[in-house]
Each structure stands twice: as C-alpha cells, then as structure tokens.
Amino acid sequence: MICKNCGTDNSDNAKFCAYCASPLTTSSEPKKPQNRNKKNNNNKIIGIVLAFLSLVLIIVGGYLVLNGKIFKNEISVDAVTLDGDYEMDGDRYVLSTNENVIVIPNVKSSDSSYELKYEIEDTTAANIKQLGDKCTVIGIKETDANLNIYSVDKILKVLKL
Structure with a gap:
C-alpha cells in the first residue's frame, strides 16, 4: 500500500506508514512524495550564507586591526x-x-x-x-x-x- 503523505510503499496489511507514521487507507490515490531533500537544501543554503558572512567579518576585522582602527598602538x-x-x-x-x-x-x-x-x-x-x-x-x-x-x-x- 502506498502512503498518501510521503509516497512510501508499505506492506498491504499495514495500518500506518513505516516512514512517516501517517495512517494508511485504501480509498484514494497517494499524494506526491514530499521532497526529503528540501530540509537538507535549506541547511546547505544557511551554511553557505553563514560561511560567507564569517569570511566577510574576518576580512573586515583584519583590515581594521592592520590599519590601527581597532587595537590601536597606544x-x-x-x-x-x-x-x-x-x-x-x-x-x-x-x-x-x-x-x-x-x-x-x-x-x-x-x-x-x-x-x-x-x-x-x-x-x-x-x-x-x-x-x-x-x-x-x-x-x-x-x-x-x-x-x-x-x-x-x-x-x-x-x-x-
């Protein structure tokens, strides 16, 4: 039996989906499978943005330190x-x-x-x-x-x- 929620193929006598635990019924077509990689893609985008921001902060901080704007030689x-x-x-x-x-x-x-x-x-x-x-x-x-x-x-x- 195909789960309407995630599209996983389950055994015919199962009452709940083995993957997403949704109740299984025999009355309608299965829903489109959810994109399991969507969450992973969001995490990758967040990781790339954070890495870019970190790089910008390191470059700006290095520039300010080297030019005496921060930690001036008193x-x-x-x-x-x-x-x-x-x-x-x-x-x-x-x-x-x-x-x-x-x-x-x-x-x-x-x-x-x-x-x-x-x-x-x-x-x-x-x-x-x-x-x-x-x-x-x-x-x-x-x-x-x-x-x-x-x-x-x-x-x-x-x-x-």
Missing part, C-alpha cells in the same frame, strides 16, 4: 630624564648655554614598533640630533623654547626649555 611619554647640565625653574628646564643635553623619554607603548620624533619650536634656540628614542639638544641659547616629543602626528610631551 603610546605615551610619562616622564623625561635629562642627562647634562641643567636646572629647573618651575616646570621649565634651564639648560646651560652652548652645552649638549640628552633627552631620554620614559615611553609606555602597547607595541614596540613605535617611532618618536623631536621638534624644537624655535629653531634658532638650538639644534636637535635624534639618537633612536633619545635626542641631544645642542647649543641652547638663552631663550624660551618648547621641545615637542611626538609620534606620527600626535604630540606626546612638551618640554619647556
């Missing part, structure tokens, strides 16, 4: 040590005229691949020679000037000279 200069002849006048470093002083910043960074740069606002006040993360202020003249310590385009510390 860098700061908390303190500065000067090696050479100087005095303090409040928060101003008073350097001896025509002496060389080495500026050593205390850098805190979440990544070791940072690069510091130094710039003196009044270029007539002194010359600067960068030595890795440190710098030497050469030949300071008696004038007020600011020494900016920065990374990329962000000023991290300003020293009043």
